[in-house]
Amino acid sequence: MIEDYLVLSVILFCIGILGVISRRNVFTVLMSIELMLNAANLAFVAFARLNETMDGQILAMMVIAVAAAEAALGLAVIILLHRQKGRLDSNVFSLLKG
């Protein structure tokens, strides 16, 4: 049944949120965000199959493009932060605290 795919998407999204809130390693946080984008993609594709229209698949394609851009810029920022601070702890990067 199609609902099982949507339930899987909810489970993956919740695991991604857990990764974002429980980990302090910036790489793991970035990859958890990627996992949440993947779960949203799965929901789009499952609804596209449910209605037998292809608009959901177009949206999934756009999410893939956004995720690729996000990974490229996010990794560049991580490298610059690691150069400056020498750490990977997301608590060290709270530069806007004043």
Place this chain on the structure above:
Amino acid sequence: MYIDTLFSIFALIAIAGSLGLVLFRHPMQSALCLAVTMISLAGIYALLSAKLIFLLQLIVYAGAVMAMIVFIIMFLNLREKDLPEERERFTYLIGGAVLLIPVAWFMIKVMKSIPGVKNSIVGNGFGSIKELGQVLFTNWLVPFEIISLLLLVTLVGAVVLAGIRRESND
């Protein structure tokens, strides 16, 4: 039906991989777990007869994005002492689970209330490149152009980020 069996196998592998992503300490192990999750999600897209998304998931996500993440992790050459300590992560994990389980339960109830259909492979070019391209360039032309603008901004941003470092070093 073999589709349901395949879906169960892929779903179990995807959930196990995502749990590994959250629970492993070293980012390299987490990245490999995420690659496993993405490949099994590609199998699930194939079961949903989304042929082009299946290809894109394998090429762009499991190929390009994961290769870039693994490359950067190996480039930084992380050892055990470089990792953040994360002594309190299980507390946060349990607290987050307590917060999220009611939300997830509600969402699953909503998903179960959708009048579903039995999944079967759809033929007739559903989700293939030609049909998807026709929909993309007729109904979704403006979002497509905005995405191209976003990729351009990303390209310029990456060049600017790389350039600043070089000037400060000289």
